[in-house]
Amino acid sequence: MALQWTILAYVVAAEAAIVILLTLPSPRLVKSRLVSLVSLILQPALFIIPFAGFQLLDIYWKNEHRLMCTSEVCTAAERDRYEKSIYKAQRNVVLCAGACLLYWSVYRICKYHKDIESLEEVEKRYKEQ
Template sequence: MALQWLILTYVVAAEAAVAILLTLPTPKLLRDRFASLVSLILQPALFIVPFAGFQLLDIYWKNEHRLMCTSEVCTAAERDRYEKSIYKAQRNVILCVTACLLYWSISRICKYQKEIQSLEEGEKRIKSH
């Protein structure tokens, strides 16, 4: 199970780096080329959305079937283990949601870059005539 969360963590880190690179002020040619490269990668990278969704379902199922340790019968070690598992689940939910939001943000940024590029090309055609 830890491998899945490690993969998701690396994907979120890569998505965050790409989002930062897309939004940095760079020369127009470099920005357009990078946006077109990222838009080519977006479709194969769509796997992250169902992967994160499956992880969310797994967290939900485990939460529904988790043994509660809130009574006086539990030892301190059991209570600590229970609280640690709750915190891990909360962290993993944030990771899944962040992965989906970053993917959506990157796709919207690339779409806006393409629209800006096509509008600039149309403006050049109008000015040249």
């Protein structure tokens, strides 16, 4: 199970790095090449959305079927274990939401950049006429 969360964490880190690279100011040629490269990667990287969704469903199922340790019968070790599992579940929910949000951000940044390029081309054609 830890391998899935490790993969998701690396994907989120890569998406964050891509967002930073796309939003940093850079020369037009470098920016257009970077956007075209990222656009090629976007469709295969779409797997992250259903993967994160499945992980969210897994967290929900485990939360619904988790043994509660709130009574006086529980030992301190059992309470610590219960609280640790709750914190890990919360962290993983944030990780899944971050993966989806960052993918959407990368997609929108690339789309906006392509729209701006096409509008600049239209403006250039109108100026030439």
